[in-house]
Amino acid sequence: MVEQRAGQGDEQHVVERLRAAGCVFAEDEARLLVEAATGSEREAMVRRRVAGEPLEQVLGWASFDGLRVPVVPGVFVPRRRTELLVDVADALLRAAGPGAPVRPVVVELCCGVAAVSAALLHRRPALDLVAADLDPAAVGRARRTLGDRASVLEGDLFRPLPPRLLGRVDVLVANAPYVPTSAIATMPPEARLHESVLALDGGADGLDLHRRIAGEARAWLAPGGSLLVETSEAQADATEALLAAAGLATRVHRDDDRDATVVVGRAEARVG
Ligand SMILES: C[S@@+](CC[C@H](N)C(=O)[O-])C[C@H]1O[C@@H](n2cnc3c(N)ncnc32)[C@H](O)[C@@H]1O
Numbered sequence: 001m002v003e004q005r006a007g008q009g010d011e012q013h014v015v016e017r018l019r020a021a022g023c024v025f026a027e028d029e030a031r032l033l034v035e036a037a038t039g040s041e042r043e044a045m046v047r048r049r050v051a052g053e054p055l056e057q058v059l060g061w062a063s064f065d066g067l068r069v070p071v072v073p074g075v076f077v078p079r080r081r082t083e084l085l086v087d088v089a090d091a092l093l094r095a096a097g098p099g100a101p102v103r104p105v106v107v108e109l110c111c112g113v114a115a116v117s118a119a120l121l122h123r124r125p126a127l128d129l130v131a132a133d134l135d136p137a138a139v140g141r142a143r144r145t146l147g148d149r150a151s152v153l154e155g156d157l158f159r160p161l162p163p164r165l166l167g168r169v170d171v172l173v174a175n176a177p178y179v180p181t182s183a184i185a186t187m188p189p190e191a192r193l194h195e196s197v198l199a200l201d202g203g204a205d206g207l208d209l210h211r212r213i214a215g216e217a218r219a220w221l222a223p224g225g226s227l228l229v230e231t232s233e234a235q236a237d238a239t240e241a242l243l244a245a246a247g248l249a250t251r252v253h254r255d256d257d258r259d260a261t262v263v264v265g266r267a268e269a270r271v272g
Contacts, residue, residue, distance in 0.1 A: 010034060014046055021050040029055050054190045065119035070145055075138045076199035078115035082175050084260035085230050086119045088253050089171050092226050092264070093124060096170070103128045107169050107220065109157055109213060110134075110176040112199065114142035114150075120173075121149050132160050135198055157209075158216050169220045175230040176209035178202040178239075207238055214242040217265070224269035231261050239263045 011034045018026035033045050036059055048058045056062040056077045062069050064078045065086050071077055093104055103126050108117045111131035121127060129150040133139050139154040146152055153160035179200045184192060191200065202208055210229055217227040227248060231239040240250045240263045248265025255261075 014042075017046060017050055021052075023049070023055075032059060052189055052193065054194050057194060062113075062115065064115040065122070067115075067118060067122060069113060069115040069118055070141060071113050072137060072141045074194070074196055075135065075141060076112045076195050078113065081255075081258045081260035082116060082230055083119070084253060084255050084258055084262050085116055085173055085175060085228055086123070088228055088262050088264060089116075089120055089173050090123050092171055092228075093127075101170065102126065104170040105165060105168050105222070106130075106171045106173070107161065107165065108132070109172065109174040110209065111142055111152070112138045112175075114138075114145050114152065116173055116175065117142070117150055118145055121146070125149070130161060130165065132157075135196060137196075138199075157212055158220060161220065165220060167220070168222050170222050170225045171228065172217055172221060172225065173228045174209075174213055176202070176213060178206045178210065178231055178235060180204060180206040205238070206232075206235055207242065210239050210242050214246040214248070214265070217243075218246055218248070218267055221267040223267060225267050227265045227267075229263050229265075231263055233259070233261050236261045236263060 011030050014030040014033055015026045018029055023029055033042060037045055045058050049055060054077050056071050057073045060070060062071050062078045065083045069078055105128045106120060108131040111117055111133045114131050117129055117131045121129060131142055131150055132153040132155060134156055136154055139152055143152045177200050179202050181201055181204055184200055213229065221227060227243060229239055236252050240252055243263055243265030244250045248267060251264045253262045
């Protein structure tokens with residue numbers, strides 16, 4: 001009983017320090033930090049959080065689609081809005097119907113720590129999944145997370161993909177950077193100071209990566225395959241126009257609760 005009271009006192013002290021540092025969800029965060037470690041290890045974690053490091057990087061995991069996905073300092077922290085990408089990909093795989101491959105080919109570009117791939121594999125273990133990213137730290141973490149369930153490659157967009165995937169990808173997903181360069185300065189410090197600029201910077205209009213992905217996607221998609229791109233509500237029309245200009249039949253999915261937008265471009269199946 002005495003020990004329990006001391007524990008609760010510790011947690012309250014952490015709440016007060018987090019609150020003083022401006023953490024909006026101080027109670028929830030304190031509970032997670034107190035659960036995660038004790039003694040000097042806990043103290044070091046609280047200090048990192050008070051200094052402004054994202055909670056997920058301090059804890060070493062992010063909650064995503066019901067999973068605890070491991071993250072490492074400096075890499076992009078998976079956001080809840082990106083679960084819409086998983087929902088839409090899952091629905092497309094489910095709708096594939098008779099004649100669909102037993103192990104559909106899924107590629108995740110700009111995978112970061114591979115939260116989307118991990119969530120898709122959790123929902124559908126029978127995927128031939130390849131993920132890729134340019135950032136070696138993200139690739140290393142993604143490889144450890146996905147293990148032998150997927151192949152994780154390092155390189156610029158499509159460049160590291162094996163030629164065997166040309167014309168064979170059923171679902172191609174990408175949460176690529178889409179923040180306009182000039183808007184990075186206005187992002188919360190947690191993102192601006194603790195995530196790599198490579199993970200955020202989408203170029204002058206935020207669409208550099210979307211432009212490049214749309215331009216190359218058709219060569220990799222199977223007939224009837226789909227490209228899914230996360231974007232912002234404000235950029236949705238422009239992202240959709242890029243996919244349409246690449247000859248894909250487009251559709252926009254929006255989820256206001258998660259402030260999430262996904263543009264889908266489908267390569268028409270060949271007739272006859
Ligand atoms: C917004 S983060 C998203 C990460 C992950 N998809 C997620 O949702 O958690 C964008 C990712 O794109 C990667 N990236 C940026 N430019 C790239 C490029 N030219 N080729 C491959 N990956 C790139 C970054 O390293 C970063 O991991």
